[in-house]
Each structure stands twice: as C-alpha cells, then as structure tokens.
Amino acid sequence: MASNASESAVPAIAHPTPGDSFGVAANIVYHSQFSSRFSPFKFEVEQAFYATAASVKDALVQRWNETYKHFHEEDPKQVYYLSMEFLQGRALTNAIGNLGLSDAYAAALTKLGHDLENVREQEKDAALGNGGLGRLASCFLDSMATLDLPAWGYGLRYKYGLFKQIISSKGQEEYAEDWLEKSSPWEIVRHDVTYPVRFFGEVQVDSDGRRKWIGGEVMQALAYDIPIPGYNTKNTISLRIWEARVPAEDFDLYAFNAGKHEEAVQLQLKADQICSVLYPGDSTEDGKLLRLKQQYMLCSASLQDIFSRFKERRGAISWDEFPNKVAVQLNDTHPTLAIPELMRILMDDEGLGWDQAWNITSSTIAYTNHTVLPEALEKWSQVVMAKLLPRHMEIIAEIDKRFQVLVARTRPELESKLEALQVLDNSNPEKKLVRMAHLCVVSAHSVNGVAELHSEILKKELFSDFYSLWPEKFNNKTNGVTPRRWLRFCSPELSAIITKWLRTDKWVTNLDLLSGLREFAENKQLQEEWNAAKLANKVRFADYLLKVVGVEVNPQTLFDIQIKRIHEYKRQLLNILSVIYRYKTIKEMSPEERANTVPRTVMFGGKAFATYAQAKRIVKLVTDVGAVVNNDPNVSPHLKVVFIPNYNVTVAELAIPASELSQHISTAGMEASGTSNMKFALNGSLIIGTLDGANIEIREEIGEDNFFLFGARADDVPRLRKEREQGKFVPDPRFEEVKDFIRSKAFGDFDYEPLLEALEGDTGYGRGDYFLVGQDFPGYLDAQDKVDETYKNRAKWMKMSILSTAGSGKFSSDRTISQYANEIWQVGQCRVP
Ligand code: BZD
Incomplete structure (x- = not known):
C-alpha cells in the first residue's frame, strides 16, 4: 500500500495509541518533514493539518490492510x-474519534504549538453528493x-x-x-x-x-x-x-x-x-x-x-x-x-x-x-x-x-x-x-x-x-444517521452529559440506551446542564455566523433552523411567508407587546439546483427579507432572519447542535424520509413538522406531545389538490396579506411574481399551489404560536428537548444497516x- 514505505521507515511512531501523545507528536513531526507538501522549515496551521492527517492515515491504512486480509482469509459474503x-x-475529527485518539491528538498538537480546533478547520469538506x-x-x-x-x-x-454557493445581491x-x-x-x-x-x-x-x-x-x-x-x-x-x-x-x-x-x-x-x-x-x-x-x-x-x-x-x-x-x-x-x-x-x-x-x-x-x-x-x-x-x-x-x-x-x-x-x-x-x-x-x-x-x-x-x-x-428500511458524527463528535458537551447521566458511553454504539434519559427528563440538575450545553453550542454557532455572514445573532433567542436542499416540496416558502407574517405582526405591536414576544432567530440554509429557477427565487426572497428585518431597529431585537451560505456537512455539524427548533415541513407524501429530522431530534431540537417521511416515526418514538404537528395528511393531498383546482379553496386572509405585502415591494423590487403566482391558480409557473402552501398556512401559524407559548416555559421546553434525544434511539444508522x-x-x- 502507498504508505507502507513510511510505516516501515518509522516503525516506533507509526501506530499511535491512546494516551501516547509523545508518539503522536513525533509522528506528526515526521510527516511534516517527509510527507507533507509544504516547506519543512515552516509549520503553519495548514501544514499541521496535512501532517496530522498523514499521521492519522498511517493508523487507518494499517487497520484497513488487516481488515481486508481478514476478510480474504475468512471469505464471508460481502x-x-x-x-x-x-x-x-x-474526516479528521471522525477518524481520530473513531480510533479513540482525539485526546492524544489534541495534546500532541498543543505540544507542537497548535490547537486541534484550528487544525481541523483547515480540512476541505468533501461533497461528492447533492443531499x-x-x-x-x-x-x-x-x-x-x-x-x-x-x-x-x-x-x-x-x-x-457539489458547487460552492455564494449569496450575492443577485x-x-x-x-x-x-x-x-x-x-x-x-x-x-x-x-x-x-x-x-x-x-x-x-x-x-x-x-x-x-x-x-x-x-x-x-x-x-x-x-x-x-x-x-x-x-x-x-x-x-x-x-x-x-x-x-x-x-x-x-x-x-x-x-x-x-x-x-x-x-x-x-x-x-x-x-x-x-x-x-x-x-x-x-x-x-x-x-x-x-x-x-x-x-x-x-x-x-x-x-x-x-x-x-x-x-x-x-x-x-x-x-x-x-x-x-x-x-x-x-x-x-x-x-x-x-x-x-x-x-x-x-x-x-x-x-x-x-x-x-x-x-x-x-x-x-x-x-x-x-x-x-x-x-x-x-x-x-x-x-x-x-x-x-x-x-x-x-x-x-x-x-x-x-x-x-x-x-x-x-x-x-x-x-x-x-x-x-x-x-x-x-x-x-x-x-x-x-x-x-x-x-x-x-x-x-x-x-x-x-x-x-x-x-x-x-x-x-x-x-x-x-x-x-x-x-x-x-x-x-427506515433511514438512520450515525450517532458518532451526529452527536458524539459534533456535540461533545451534550455527549458528556448523556454519558454522565446514563453512567455509560455505550449509547454511542447502542443508541437505544438513550431511552434511559427519560426518567431524568424533569430533573432540574439535568435540565440545567442540558441548557448550558445547548447554550454553548448556540454561542459557537453565533460566532460562526458573525464571522461568515457578518450578522450578529443573540444566543438568548430561540434558534429556529431549516437546512436542506431548496425545493418547492420542502416548503422553505411556507416558512419564510410565516416569518413575513411575524415581521408584520411585530412591527404593528406596541413596545410593551413586543417585549412579550419570544425573540427568534430564523435560519435557512441549502443549495438550489443551478437551473431550478423557483428554488433560486426562494433563496433570494429569504435574503431580501433578512436584509429588511435585520435592519429594522424596532423588530430586529425580536426577530432575525439569516441565510446561512454554502450549507454542507461541516455547517450542519455546527448548526444542528445549536438548534432548538427545526423545520421539516414538506407537503405530506413528498419527502421520502428526511434524515436531518433525525439529527435534530437526536440533538434535542424540537421539530415542527408535517406527517411526512420519517417525521411520523420520530413523533411516535419521542411522543406526540413533544412534536409540533400541523398540516394536511398524505391521504388527503389528492383530494385537496382537486378541490384547489375546482376553485373550492378559500385562502386564509393572513396568507393573502403576506402575498400582498411582498407585492408592495416591502422587500425590494426583485420579481417575485412567479413565486406568488405559483401559489394561486395554474399560471404556467406552478401547478395551482401544488405544494399546498396556502392550505397548510393557517395550521402552520397555529403550530408556531404553540412553539412560542411552550418556549416561554423553560422547564417544559427542556423536558421536551431531553425527551427528543431520549426517543431518538431508533434513528441510528447502525439499526438501519443491521436490518x-x-x-x-x-x-x-x-x-x-
Ligand atoms: O434521500 C433524498 C430524499 O429526498 C430524502 O427524503 C431521503 O431522506 C434521502 C435519503 O433516503 N433524496 C435525495 O437526496 N436525492 C438526490 O439527492 C438525487 C440526486 C440525484 C438525482 C436525483 C435525486
């Protein structure tokens, strides 16, 4: 194999073991001298990353050779x-985590004058996929x-x-x-x-x-x-x-x-x-x-x-x-x-x-x-x-x-x-x-x-x-997600709390054990620790947003996140229309009334397929709404709207642990499963969602009281579409009000007409509100009111958050793959x- 030569050249330091940070450091130094593509006289953070990765790869290659040799000898079905x-x-965090070498690498890098946090930031996100x-x-x-x-x-x-997404004025x-x-x-x-x-x-x-x-x-x-x-x-x-x-x-x-x-x-x-x-x-x-x-x-x-x-x-x-x-x-x-x-x-x-x-x-x-x-x-x-x-x-x-x-x-x-x-x-x-x-x-x-x-x-x-x-x-085969990347490594704080209360870290490979948290869901001590871990994740994400988007968000606000590919059936449009309604409502309030609202930061992220015009209009609308809302001095303390650019796995690893509410609001019957819904629930984020895809099973597992449900059911969708076609649908006045507001150029003069028309009749752009945004709008607003009311009761919210995590055992990809x-x-x- 490619790196056998380097392994045999430095046998004593090629196979780091947990606790052996000296061996690890020596191995990193070795690679910075001999197998890195940078000058051996410099050891800057990027070089530290490549040398670290090369050193980790040694350990992986050795195990990988042993694995396939073993498969060859045993000759099982593959x-x-x-x-x-x-x-x-x-891959770095995941690799050293899976190898049990995270502490050894962190200590080794410290000895070498670097910080693992910064070193891992150097890695490119390998995105050989769409979603x-x-x-x-x-x-x-x-x-x-x-x-x-x-x-x-x-x-x-x-x-x-996958392309890099840049958000510009266009x-x-x-x-x-x-x-x-x-x-x-x-x-x-x-x-x-x-x-x-x-x-x-x-x-x-x-x-x-x-x-x-x-x-x-x-x-x-x-x-x-x-x-x-x-x-x-x-x-x-x-x-x-x-x-x-x-x-x-x-x-x-x-x-x-x-x-x-x-x-x-x-x-x-x-x-x-x-x-x-x-x-x-x-x-x-x-x-x-x-x-x-x-x-x-x-x-x-x-x-x-x-x-x-x-x-x-x-x-x-x-x-x-x-x-x-x-x-x-x-x-x-x-x-x-x-x-x-x-x-x-x-x-x-x-x-x-x-x-x-x-x-x-x-x-x-x-x-x-x-x-x-x-x-x-x-x-x-x-x-x-x-x-x-x-x-x-x-x-x-x-x-x-x-x-x-x-x-x-x-x-x-x-x-x-x-x-x-x-x-x-x-x-x-x-x-x-x-x-x-x-x-x-x-x-x-x-x-x-x-x-x-x-x-x-x-x-x-x-x-x-x-x-x-x-x-x-x-x-x-209901989908699942790996608990290593999507909890253990992306939220070490919450993981430590879970391990402490369950008195074992075996949940990392046996996710059903999370159900053991149920008995502590109302425990004040756990709730406080849980809250502190979530807050730490929110602060970390707020720092990221400030650095990358330049928007200051307050970690004390409710973090409400919808991240996924932009698609009409996923209904980011429903979300942003309700945000516009919220904006209008807050704007019309007295200062006293405003002080009583639950302050929220609503975040969107996702890529639109390059030739999918409607999806791109939705991105534009979100950013335009953000520009107005965030600059409105009366409203912005109570509502912020952020479009997180270039959503990818790395961004998800930061956003999901920081989220308190996540949106999975597809038209029923259209989202095959969804997998981010599982990641959010696992991280104690409450879900507002429809009876679609895996939402249904998540709601069953975590309990219907812990899920903000709204919307038409899959069975009713064909009938509702037909009624819509027959002109039997009577829109909620608030829905009309929001569309009129966009048409009044409140968010600039970009041509949103194709988006709005698709919500009305059959105009060539749409299929007569095929995705039932108008149909589900009032139910969605009601569910959002319930979110606000619940958030005001911190103990209740914390209990629901803990129960979300506790009920997520089924959604491990270990279970899926075993099946x-x-x-x-x-x-x-x-x-x-
Ligand atoms: O697959 C998605 C579904 O939309 C989700 O509901 C489901 O959870 C996941 C995993 O099962 N589908 C895709 O991501 N599809 C694509 O990305 C794709 C790519 C190329 C061509 C067509 C579809």
Missing part, C-alpha cells in the same frame, strides 16, 4: 454499496465499519463536487469547488487496481451465437481508496472511488508529433470530463450522455472489481455461489446499469445462459428507492442508451420482453396496464425511454423505501402493480481480532 454520491464532509441520499451513503459506511460488516462503498471521484451564485486542489490527505491511489471501461462500439455475434461487445472507446478506471474506520473496532473498510483516465499506450503520439495536438488529446479530454463534475445538468443531449457515462463507469468498474475478488477466492468457482458471496445494493436508480452489466459479464464473458445469469443477477441485486416525485424518476432515451451501450440496450429489451411474457402468462388481468408497467416506455415513438426504476423493480430481489410511509406509498401507489406481482420483494444486513443482504459480522 456487501457492495453502489452510489453515485457520498457526502463525506470532513440526503449522498449523506445517507456516508452514514451507512460509518455503520458498516462499526458493525464489522465485510463491506465496500463504491463511487466516483469527481474533481468538482441571489445564489454557483462556483466550482475544488476539493482536490491541494489533494486529499485521505485517499490512496491504487495503481494496481485498474479496469477497462468501454463506451459505444457494436455487438458482434460469433459462430456459436455468443454475443460480444467490441470496438468503441475504451477508457481506464483507476481506483482510489478512502479508509473508513469503525468506532471502537479495528475494522476499517474502504470507500473505493473511480477516476476515468487514458493509459499512456492509448495516447496518440503519432498524431501529436504530426502537430495534431488537439486530436491527440481527445480521448484524455473525454476521460477528464467523466469525472469532472457531480451530476452535471442534464437538459442537453450532451449532458445526458455524460451522466450516463458516469453511471456506467461506476457500474462497470465496480462489477469488474467484485468479479476479480470473487475469482480470487479459494477453491473452484461455481457461478451459482455468486449470490452467496456477493450482495449489491443500488442507492436509487443511478447505478441501475449494474443489472445489464452483470447479465452481460455472466453471459458474454463467462458463457452462462440467460436463465442462470438472470437468477444470479436478481439474487445479487437489491434496490433502494428514495423518491416518488415523477420528475426525479430516471428515464433514459433508448436511442442514447443504444448508442453508448449497445449490448446493454439489447439486454434491457430482452428483460422487458420476458417481463411482458411473464405478465401475460401469470396475470392476464394486468394486460391493459402492461404498457405503463413495462421497462421500455414506447408511448411516444419520437422519444422512446427506458424506465430505470421499473428495470430495478423487475430485476432486483429486494425493493425498499426509506421510511414506513414512503414504503407504503411504493406498495400502494408508485409500484402497486409490481407489488401485486411480487409482494415478497417489497420492504421498508439491511439481516433482511436483505444476509451478510454477517467479520471482526478483525
């Missing part, structure tokens, strides 16, 4: 988590390592991850974020792990009828490994991310020497594009092709890697053994090409027949759905697919054909619906499509949703006919002794 996204965030789905994948890696599962994560090594602006600018200190480039990946070309049939995909462009996938340490275990697994490149022998030196410089580097340019940007916009034909190339790069390289590991096994290979040794989980439909690719390898390369290949493929592959929004369900043009992946298109067509035969044979009554169920959507001859979700449901042995309500909607609505065909495939392992993957523990 699970492969395929995801186009991983939102890893920073919840990507962060879930990263939480899952942490849990798989901690639970000693023989597992791998597979992804892509995007050069530019609203959101996007800039490329180069997380690799100074290279990542965690990854290990694996020049020994490369695979060819083909695009385009044609299908050849040889004399015995065997099909072979040949020609086209062949690139190389090169592996980079990022070690993922488990907590309290030696097990350290790998996130393997692929980079596309062109091997030297494919460089056209003749063309280059003949002066055709551009022609000579064409293939390299194409390879660079594949891993250049996370989820490039797909509104153009080129963009679509690139996204499909990315998806195939991930699937092809990962499967070749899985095959090579399978073939390395001791003893003879029987292909029917494959599903007993390999489980592949698809994180949404983005890696669906793994299905035809697995079929292709088994049939064309290994010579198996269709039926055997099909049985192996479907017993190996499982699919997780993360959305029911029609516009988010992937559909690929058959023309593009056939051009880029001609053999895969053939296999997909064959899967579709056999599916039709199966339905005709076993369920003739479904015949009339068959067209809508098929994998191939041929309804528009001009635009024939492949429905990737249908391909997954037809092919995989398991289809799961990510919260109970969501899984029910999959069975009863989105995939109801498939459910009637294969009820046994469908299951629920995946037992119920879908049939993968057991394999712990390094």
Whole structure:
C-alpha cells in the first residue's frame, strides 16, 4: 500500500495509541518533514493539518490492510454499496474519534504549538453528493465499519463536487469547488487496481451465437481508496472511488508529433470530463450522455472489481455461489446499469445462459428507492442508451420482453396496464425511454423505501402493480444517521452529559440506551446542564455566523433552523411567508407587546439546483427579507432572519447542535424520509413538522406531545389538490396579506411574481399551489404560536428537548444497516481480532 514505505521507515511512531501523545507528536513531526507538501522549515496551521492527517492515515491504512486480509482469509459474503454520491464532509475529527485518539491528538498538537480546533478547520469538506441520499451513503459506511460488516462503498471521484454557493445581491451564485486542489490527505491511489471501461462500439455475434461487445472507446478506471474506520473496532473498510483516465499506450503520439495536438488529446479530454463534475445538468443531449457515462463507469468498474475478488477466492468457482458471496445494493436508480452489466459479464464473458445469469443477477441485486416525485424518476432515451451501450440496450429489451411474457402468462388481468408497467416506455415513438426504476423493480430481489410511509406509498401507489406481482420483494428500511458524527463528535458537551447521566458511553454504539434519559427528563440538575450545553453550542454557532455572514445573532433567542436542499416540496416558502407574517405582526405591536414576544432567530440554509429557477427565487426572497428585518431597529431585537451560505456537512455539524427548533415541513407524501429530522431530534431540537417521511416515526418514538404537528395528511393531498383546482379553496386572509405585502415591494423590487403566482391558480409557473402552501398556512401559524407559548416555559421546553434525544434511539444508522444486513443482504459480522 502507498504508505507502507513510511510505516516501515518509522516503525516506533507509526501506530499511535491512546494516551501516547509523545508518539503522536513525533509522528506528526515526521510527516511534516517527509510527507507533507509544504516547506519543512515552516509549520503553519495548514501544514499541521496535512501532517496530522498523514499521521492519522498511517493508523487507518494499517487497520484497513488487516481488515481486508481478514476478510480474504475468512471469505464471508460481502456487501457492495453502489452510489453515485457520498457526502463525506470532513474526516479528521471522525477518524481520530473513531480510533479513540482525539485526546492524544489534541495534546500532541498543543505540544507542537497548535490547537486541534484550528487544525481541523483547515480540512476541505468533501461533497461528492447533492443531499440526503449522498449523506445517507456516508452514514451507512460509518455503520458498516462499526458493525464489522465485510463491506465496500463504491463511487466516483469527481474533481468538482457539489458547487460552492455564494449569496450575492443577485441571489445564489454557483462556483466550482475544488476539493482536490491541494489533494486529499485521505485517499490512496491504487495503481494496481485498474479496469477497462468501454463506451459505444457494436455487438458482434460469433459462430456459436455468443454475443460480444467490441470496438468503441475504451477508457481506464483507476481506483482510489478512502479508509473508513469503525468506532471502537479495528475494522476499517474502504470507500473505493473511480477516476476515468487514458493509459499512456492509448495516447496518440503519432498524431501529436504530426502537430495534431488537439486530436491527440481527445480521448484524455473525454476521460477528464467523466469525472469532472457531480451530476452535471442534464437538459442537453450532451449532458445526458455524460451522466450516463458516469453511471456506467461506476457500474462497470465496480462489477469488474467484485468479479476479480470473487475469482480470487479459494477453491473452484461455481457461478451459482455468486449470490452467496456477493450482495449489491443500488442507492436509487443511478447505478441501475449494474443489472445489464452483470447479465452481460455472466453471459458474454463467462458463457452462462440467460436463465442462470438472470437468477444470479436478481439474487445479487437489491434496490433502494428514495423518491416518488415523477420528475426525479430516471428515464433514459433508448436511442442514447443504444448508442453508448449497445449490448446493454439489447439486454434491457430482452428483460422487458420476458417481463411482458411473464405478465401475460401469470396475470392476464394486468394486460391493459402492461404498457405503463413495462421497462421500455414506447408511448411516444419520437422519444422512446427506458424506465430505470421499473428495470430495478423487475430485476432486483429486494425493493425498499426509506421510511414506513414512503414504503407504503411504493406498495400502494408508485409500484402497486409490481407489488401485486411480487409482494415478497417489497420492504421498508427506515433511514438512520450515525450517532458518532451526529452527536458524539459534533456535540461533545451534550455527549458528556448523556454519558454522565446514563453512567455509560455505550449509547454511542447502542443508541437505544438513550431511552434511559427519560426518567431524568424533569430533573432540574439535568435540565440545567442540558441548557448550558445547548447554550454553548448556540454561542459557537453565533460566532460562526458573525464571522461568515457578518450578522450578529443573540444566543438568548430561540434558534429556529431549516437546512436542506431548496425545493418547492420542502416548503422553505411556507416558512419564510410565516416569518413575513411575524415581521408584520411585530412591527404593528406596541413596545410593551413586543417585549412579550419570544425573540427568534430564523435560519435557512441549502443549495438550489443551478437551473431550478423557483428554488433560486426562494433563496433570494429569504435574503431580501433578512436584509429588511435585520435592519429594522424596532423588530430586529425580536426577530432575525439569516441565510446561512454554502450549507454542507461541516455547517450542519455546527448548526444542528445549536438548534432548538427545526423545520421539516414538506407537503405530506413528498419527502421520502428526511434524515436531518433525525439529527435534530437526536440533538434535542424540537421539530415542527408535517406527517411526512420519517417525521411520523420520530413523533411516535419521542411522543406526540413533544412534536409540533400541523398540516394536511398524505391521504388527503389528492383530494385537496382537486378541490384547489375546482376553485373550492378559500385562502386564509393572513396568507393573502403576506402575498400582498411582498407585492408592495416591502422587500425590494426583485420579481417575485412567479413565486406568488405559483401559489394561486395554474399560471404556467406552478401547478395551482401544488405544494399546498396556502392550505397548510393557517395550521402552520397555529403550530408556531404553540412553539412560542411552550418556549416561554423553560422547564417544559427542556423536558421536551431531553425527551427528543431520549426517543431518538431508533434513528441510528447502525439499526438501519443491521436490518439491511439481516433482511436483505444476509451478510454477517467479520471482526478483525
Ligand atoms: O434521500 C433524498 C430524499 O429526498 C430524502 O427524503 C431521503 O431522506 C434521502 C435519503 O433516503 N433524496 C435525495 O437526496 N436525492 C438526490 O439527492 C438525487 C440526486 C440525484 C438525482 C436525483 C435525486
């Protein structure tokens, strides 16, 4: 491995142990001299970070080698988590925390004249994902390592991850974020792990009828490994991310020497594009092709890697053994090409027949759905697919054909619906499509949703006919979050209190133990300590806001936070409209009345997809409202509105522990699960929310008295939309008042009309208040009044906050992953002794 050389050069100091801060310091110094990219004569904070990370990496690499050696020897069934996204965030705090070396590193850095707090600030936030789905994948890696599962994560090594969001007077602006600018200190480039990946070309049939995909462009996938340490275990697994490149022998030196410089580097340019940007916009034909190339790069390289590991096994290979040794989980439909690719390898390369290949493929592959929004369900043009992946298109067509035969044979009554169920959507001859979700449901042995309500909607609505065909495939795996990053490390103060009152720190790996806090929820002493820890987190976050946004917020105010991707269904608009109503109300109050209000700081954070115009208007509205409210001397002591720029994992780690109220207010039925709701509840933040996604289960666990509920229920949404269309909806006068206020230019002359119109009829911008903002507005205001009233009673609020944490045990990703392992993957523990 890459760092073996440095390990063998300094054996005495390469493996720090807890309490050995001298050894750690020596190791950091060693790296600052020999493996850092800065002058050895300087030891500034950035250099201290890179040297520290290199030193931590030594410990990780050693454990990581032992782990995979152990897996190889034990030869258990292994699970492969395929995801186009991983939102890893920073790794240092998590790594030294999981290794049990936080104190040793803090002490060592102090000896070297640095402060761990400042050193960790130097790390870039690795954002190879968009939002919840990507962060879930990263939480899952942490849990798989901690639970000693023989597992791998597979992804892509995007050069530019999620864009950097800058808020200017124009609203959101996007800039490329180069997380690799100074290279990542965690990854290990694996020049020994490369695979060819083909695009385009044609299908050849040889004399015995065997099909072979040949020609086209062949690139190389090169592996980079990022070690993922488990907590309290030696097990350290790998996130393997692929980079596309062109091997030297494919460089056209003749063309280059003949002066055709551009022609000579064409293939390299194409390879660079594949891993250049996370989820490039797909509104153009080129963009679509690139996204499909990315998806195939991930699937092809990962499967070749899985095959090579399978073939390395001791003893003879029987292909029917494959599903007993390999489980592949698809994180949404983005890696669906793994299905035809697995079929292709088994049939064309290994010579198996269709039926055997099909049985192996479907017993190996499982699919997780993360959305029911029609516009988010992937559909690929058959023309593009056939051009880029001609053999895969053939296999997909064959899967579709056999599916039709199966339905005709076993369920003739479904015949009339068959067209809508098929994998191939041929309804528009001009635009024939492949429905990737249908391909997954037809092919995989398991289809799961990510919260109970969501899984029910999959069975009863989105995939109801498939459910009637294969009820046994469908299951629920309610999401979870890692308690290490999302409580133990992001809020050390609160963690220490929990450990003290539970008299154990075992809750870090057994989150159900948090329920032991219930008996102390009314204890004055605990409440005081709890309050002090929350206040410390609020002060820390207020300092951050002052530094980054330049807004001074008072830590004594109620910290009310909504952070998530900006989307109409998540209804940041509902939140800001109610803030505007609050602003108007406070403005009209007498000073005495004002003094009686609960002062609040309402914070928003999140990125809008670059081409999502409505979402960008919402960002602009929030910042414009903030500018007016925060500068109104009569109102600003009682209300502040802050847009936190460039929301990412690092910002979440600061904001969530500081939050007292958090908003999870999606239109019921539209948020598959949500995972930040779990993080907030875990950190003792009370939730105002709808009966949607995992909110429902959180409310059940923490108790309905501890949840500020409002809004329409999922079952009622279709009827309410219909009534809205029929003009039966009578808006609350306060709703009209707020819209008029925006129209009066109270927040400037930006054109908000498209946002406001979308809340009325069907105007072209909206679908007639499709997200039911007007419908839920009065109930939401009532719930907010209840929040204020409750906040005035500090003891009650503290009790509710403690009960939120106490009820969050279920939402550990350790629980989620155990369920995946037992119920879908049939993968057991394999712990390094
Ligand atoms: O997945 C999210 C859902 O919206 C959340 O409700 C859920 O909690 C999480 C985890 O299950 N979905 C996404 O984050 N989806 C994407 O980011 C995405 C990315 C590319 C293309 C389509 C969707």
